[in-house]
Amino acid sequence: MNDPKPRLFMPALLGGAAAGLLSGIPFVNCCCCLWIIGGAALAAYLLWKDSPIVLSSGDGALVGAFAGILAAFIRALISIPFRPMEEVLTKKIMEYFADYMKQMPAQLSDLMNQGNEPVSLAVIFFGLLISAALCAALGALGGVIGIALCGKKTRPGAQSAPQQPGPLPPPPPQP
Amino acid sequence: MRIERKIAIIYWSTLLITSFWLGAIGAAPYLRSQASGVAPLIYSCFSTVCHQIPSRSFHLFGFPLAVCARCLGIYAGFLGGLVLYPFQRGFSSVRLPKPAFFWIVSAPIAIDAIANRLGFWTGSNVLRFATGFLWGSILPFYFLTGLGELALRAHKK
Numbered sequence: 001m002n003d004p005k006p007r008l009f010m011p012a013l014l015g016g017a018a019a020g021l022l023s024g025i026p027f028v029n030c031c032c033c034l035w036i037i038g039g040a041a042l043a044a045y046l047l048w049k050d051s052p053i054v055l056s057s058g059d060g061a062l063v064g065a066f067a068g069i070l071a072a073f074i075r076a077l078i079s080i081p082f083r084p085m086e087e088v089l090t091k092k093i094m095e096y097f098a099d100y101m102k103q104m105p106a107q108l109s110d111l112m113n114q115g116n117e118p119v120s121l122a123v124i125f126f127g128l129l130i131s132a133a134l135c136a137a138l139g140a141l142g143g144v145i146g147i148a149l150c151g152k153k154t155r156p157g158a159q160s161a162p163q164q165p166g167p168l169p170p171p172p173p174q175p
Numbered sequence: 176m177r178i179e180r181k182i183a184i185i186y187w188s189t190l191l192i193t194s195f196w197l198g199a200i201g202a203a204p205y206l207r208s209q210a211s212g213v214a215p216l217i218y219s220c221f222s223t224v225c226h227q228i229p230s231r232s233f234h235l236f237g238f239p240l241a242v243c244a245r246c247l248g249i250y251a252g253f254l255g256g257l258v259l260y261p262f263q264r265g266f267s268s269v270r271l272p273k274p275a276f277f278w279i280v281s282a283p284i285a286i287d288a289i290a291n292r293l294g295f296w297t298g299s300n301v302l303r304f305a306t307g308f309l310w311g312s313i314l315p316f317y318f319l320t321g322l323g324e325l326a327l328r329a330h331k332k
Contacts (some may be wrong), residue, residue: 006326033246058324058327061324123216130220133222135223140318140321143321148317
């Protein structure tokens, strides 16, 4: 009898959406790669919760990788409307330092200048591919961790070998 | 192809990619010191997984590494775990570590990150690197197990 394959799409979508949103919103995306790993672990948990079959670490890796890829694309979309806001904020901070400081600290200057250089569409596309590949790897890791932390799930009604017949019930008492 | 060989291929590929990854992290400041046009591309690639705050990063050749100290610790720990993996697990089987082990090893980095975030203390980059290294060292035992199990499943088919 063949086990049904676990349905990966919805758990991966939900986990990837959570990871993509949190890693794309400014000031919230401070946890580096942990949002991707966490989102993938969430996807693995959702898969484990509703799965009628016993899941393996490979299933976690698959759903986590899908969640990571989705997170990369969702993050890229989410960050688009926030980019003008970040540029305005950066400009305000630079004006503040220009008013009150003769020389901006080199580290702050570097931080301000990061991401402000114009980039071509090819670089953006290449960056998205790299990001998706990286998020897939991180997601696979998160998915395996999620399955590992969920623990083993007993398959309902599963029988690995024919059961030995139990003892017969005692006969009913004679009237 | 025997399953041991499949898992060995996965292992060596992961080791190679991780080494290249760490090499890129260290090459970024050097290339930047040489005014290379490749440096911004490297920093941009790593910006997807790291905030790259200069004060939270180690510096090389006068410029910050491509990732912060905590991320560097995680990736360096991952490499360390990879080196340790064959001696702990070998290539003939795959099994996950116990959940309690994960929570114990994750506690230091979680406490340090949360305490920093809430302002209880401002740890040093060395502490961030150390807690990241500890956590990163167990990650290969999950990553390779997942990929190895997929290889095992494909082998059985």
